[in-house]
Structures are given as C-alpha cells and as structure tokens.
Amino acid sequence: MDEPILKSRNFIFLSAWAILAALTLNILLKVFFRPLWFDEAITVMDFVFLPNPMDIYRYYNIPNNHIVYNMLLRFWIDICGQIPFIDRISLRLFTAVTAIASLLFIAWSWGRRFSRETVFIACFCFILSLPFAIYASAIRGYMLSFLLVLAAIEICLRYRDTGKTVHLALLFAVSFLAVGTTPTNLIAFAAICIILLPSFKLKEILSKKSMMPAIIPVAAFIVFYIPISGKLMKALALNEGWTGWLNASIHFYAAFAISFLPLIILAILGRKLLQEKNPGSAGIQTMIALLIPLLVFLIKSPSPFPRAFFCLWPLWIFMLCQSADPFIRHLNGKFPGRTLPVLLCACAAWSLLPLGFSTQLSDNLSTGGQDDFFSPYFMRQNFRPVETVTKSIELADPKTHGRVFIDFAADYPSIMFYSRILKLDDAFWVFDRPGKKAGSLGGIESIFVITRGKGEMESISRRFNMKSYEPVADCGYQKIYKAKLK
DSSP states (O other), rough: OOGGGGGGGGHHHHHHHHHHHHHHEEEEEEHTTTOOOOHHIIIIIIIIIIIHHHHHOOOSSSSOOHHHHHHHHHHHHHHHSSSTTHHHHHHHHHHHHHHHHHHHHEEEEEEEETTHHHHHHHHHHHHHSSHHHHTOOOOOSSHHHHHHHHHHHHHHHHHHHHHHHHHHHHHOOOOOOHHOOOOTTTHHHHHHHHHHOSSSSSHHHHHHHHHHHHHHHHHHHHHHHGGGEEEEHHHHHTTOOOOOOOHHHHHHHHHHHHEEEHHHHHHHHHHHHHSHHHHHHHHHHHHHHHHHHHHHHHHHHSSSSSSGGGGGGHHHHHHHHHHHHHHHHHHHHHHHTTTTHHHHHHHHHHHHHHHHTTHOOOOOOOTTTTSSSSOOOOGGGBBHHHHOOOOOHHHGGGGOOOOOEEOOOHHHHHHHHHOOOOOOOOOEEOOOOOTBOOOOOSSOOEEEEEEESHHHHHHHHHHHOOOEEEEEEEBEEEEEEEEEEO
C-alpha cells in the first residue's frame, strides 16, 4: 500500500524547503530597505561609482574597498539600470542574490555528501542566525566571500578525490576572486588546506594533492595584489580594529556558537556515536582550524574586526555537518520520517532566544558600541540618518550659509550619502576624514554638531574651545546640538 502523502519523506522535505524559502525571503525583506551605514556609504560614494570600473582596482587606499565585490556590483548596477523597478533596488539585490546562491550551493553540493536532514538543519540554522540578516543584505563583500569559500571547499574535495587538473584551474579562479574581495579570505583557504590534509605524515603533506591547494590561493593573492602592493601595505598599516583581543574573541566565537548550537550538539553526539578512541590528526586539524581567529586576535593589535573571519563560517559549518551526519542518520534510521520535524522544532525553538534578545546580546558581547554579529547600531530602529539630514537642513538652513559639524563616531558617511541624494552641497558639512581632521570650524558665531551623545559633545566642545552647547534634536543614534563659538 502506498505511503500517505502527508507522511511521505519527500513531501516533508518539499514542505520544509518551501518554509525555508519563505523564511529566507521574509528575513531579507525585513532588512532590505534599511539605511546605509558607514562602510556601505563609503562603498557606494568612494568606490562603486568611480568614472572607470578599473579605477576601483587602482583606488585601494583603505581596506573598506572590497575590490572584486565593488567591481561586480558596478557591472550589476549597470545591467539592472536597464530594467524598470529593479534599478531602484539593485544596490542590496546583488548581495541578496549571493546569499540565496550560497544556500542553493550548500543544498546542491553538500547534499551529495551528507543526509538531506543534515544539510537542511545547517541551512536552517544559518538563515536564522543573526549575522545572516546583517550580511545577506549588506552592500559589502562578506556574503560573496562566503559563496566563494563554499565553492573552494567543493573544488578542493573534488581535486582530493579525482586529482584532475581542471579543479586546480577552477581553484585559482575562485581564489583570485575571493582574495580580491578581501585579503583576509586567504585565511579561509589556509584553513581549508589544513582540514583537507590527509594526515600529518610527511610523505603525504609534501604530495601534489596536499601542496597544490595550498600554493594556488597564495599565487592568486600575489598575482592580484602585486600591481597595487604599495597601496595594500599602506592600507594594512592603518591598524583599524577592536581594542582588546579578549572582547573580539568572545564576540566572534559566541556568535558562531549561538547561531549553530543545535548543530554543534548534534556534532558532539555524532562524534560520540562513532566512538573514535584515537581521533589522530583529524582532531588536531580541526582544533587548528578553529583556533586561527583566536591566534590572530592575540597576535595583532588592535585586533581585527571579527567580521573579517566570517569567511571561515562555511568551513566550520561543513565540519559540523561532517560530525553531525552520523548521528542524524542514526536517528533517521530509528525514527524515519520524524527526525527532520523534531530537529526543526528544536532549532526553531532555540533561534527564538537570540532573535528575541539580540540587543541584549549585542550590549553584553561587544565593547564601546562595536558589534559585527548580533545587533549593530545600523540594524536598530533608532538609526535614522535620513531624519538627521532633514533635521539638520531645517535647523541650520544652508540658504543662510549655516553649517553643521559631524563627529566621526556619529557615522558621517551615512549622513553624506543621504545629503548628496537630497542634492545638498558638501560645503554645508564639516567633518573629520580618515587621517585628516578638520582644523577649525571657521569664524562663525555658532554651529550645529551631530554626535552620538553628551560624552562625545563634551569632547568636541573642548577640542574647538566652544563657549556653550545645548541639545536641539534627538534623531535616535545621532543627536544634534547647537554650539556657540564666540
């Protein structure tokens, strides 16, 4: 007798994927039209719309320039400009497409290696993670990096299995695009090589299958950056990042642990089920791959932004799937047809906690307002730069030659971006640029100041020897003060 359709495993999976697709669309739509923040505004104003697309490559003065991403975004915008309506949403749409492509790639490539339940749980945890909402719509290269690292994992696995030269050519192309997006993506390729090393036996480490996947990404990095090596070194010397390796480490590892706790538990149970008495080099390799961010946080001062290691997430998720898959297969054998619904309910129940307390997690797991993974200021409802611009125009009135000073910490690029959309002259604003502070505020009696709050305003008052100041507008994250200079 045929199995009832409502109990059919294929029906359950089709329904589950339909729910996942609807959930992904819902998450993206909620954040798709949020305002541009600091890095996004700089990306659009200073890089993407340079006169010649090749200028994006040559103009590498700060690490904010995700070169390959910005060039692809420029071509994408040019193409979308020919399509009505799509041209209005093309900025964020490109990243959203790479996010969806990443999910489809996981479903296709990992579905050949793991059970359907394992792959689905991995995708489910990922889209419900707080960073997904942030980076799946960000006008930055982090999600493109995620997709390229996924491709690199698959290529390296196929090369390990078949040894075909075509896979090396594909690896070079993917590596070239990935390191060209952000130089730190080279770390992800190093981690892939560590995980895929067959063992720590010297003979196998020095074999072609082990050496080529390690050499090719480095070669791609050199080829991409040699023409702009001087600019690269200057950009890396800017020493931007987090103050405190411990805060950066806790923030990064907590984000991954909270996002994938259900899969982590399944992975632990999977390892236990296999009863590996001597994990050997595989356990050591896994530990090294997991400790790479911690080592960099320790060595480099200031510590890198935790988001620089988002490129490691694809590999770490793959590692979790490798360990979790035996236990999930075991459950599926004992409880056919019931494993996926139960696991989905458990994952959904867990996800409600970080989703419901994202602001509290952000405040407790980040320092000084820095947050890359939970609820950064630009994802919150009180980040309203458009309101700040319109209020500044109303208060200062550029027609009467009024002026406004923007504190660097108050996200001046977002204000400049929406100011230019409103066709306002840049001379209306005074602000500090990276490496170039404003010398004076001019010989005027008063000026309006945009800051994050009273503490920053006090510092600005001392810097410019202001006579007095008072708050005149609260635009959420950005506050406006009126200061007397004479």
